[in-house]
Amino acid sequence: MRVDYSPESMDRRSFYHLLTAVVVPRPIAWVSTLSADGRTANLAPHSFFTVASTDPPIVQFTSVGRKDSLHNVEATGEFVVNLASEPLLAEINATATDFPRDEGEFDAVGITREPSLKVRPPRVADSPVAIECVLHATLGLGDSTVVFGRVVHVVVDEDTLTDGRPDIGLLRPLARLGGNEWSTIGDVRELARERYKERD
Known part of the structure; x- marks a missing residue:
């Protein structure tokens, strides 16, 4: 037996929890940005994240609501996606807190930053990968707002x-599941794709 759910018969929050429990696992974009005046470095995880295009190389993340990451990207046109790795779980979770806009998560959580090569927002020094982006479109x-960033540099x-x-x-890498679950x-497992002509 299956259970039916309809967005028309459920409140928005409950349906959101349903979707995020079944669209799993979700990679995490740990997005660093700078405020318009360049004084505050913001860092926040976004679990609606993927590659949008390969030529040109474009990645995308979604801001549910108008969060600081979105405000900063719209103002400056730049951001960095730092890989959310398992040793940094506590720090990643801590940066999901709704800090005031003028309080940067790097300093509040005690995360070491390093300069980016092609954009102004800093990278997370302890993250094994950083993808530097300039805004392509929103x-x-x-x-929600989907943010598309053209990749201008990657460091590994x-x-x-x-x-x-x-x-x-x-x-x-870490991934988000439903509720407060992470994976x-x-x-x-490694499995090569079959070519059509090689099929029995």
């Missing part, structure tokens, strides 16, 4: 590379 959808910690490629076991990478 798209408003209901109560050499300790997470195997044969010159990022190693998932060394990156140790680690768990078992990794």
Whole structure:
């Protein structure tokens, strides 16, 4: 037996919890931005995140509501996606707090920053990957805004590379599940795609 759910018969928050419990696991964009005056460095996790295009390279994250990350990206046109890795779970969760806009999460949580190469927002020094982006476009959808960033630079910690490629076991990315649940990478299975002409 299946259970039916309809957004028309449920309140918005309950349906949101349903969607985020079944659209899993979700990679996390740990987004760093700068305020318009350049004084405050914001850092916040966004679990609606993926690659949007490969040529040109574009990544996207969604701001549910008008959060500081969105305000800053609209004002400055730049942001950095820092990989949310397992050793940084406590810090990532701490930056999800609704700090006042003029209080930067780097300083409030005690996260070490480093300069980016192509954009002004800083990178998280302890994150194994940073994707530097300039704003490509935004798209408003209901109560949310999808932010598209053109990738202008990527930096990867050499300790997470195997044969010159990022190693998932060394990156140790986190993902969001439903409620307050998080997941680690768990078992990794490798299976090559079949070509149509090679099928039986």
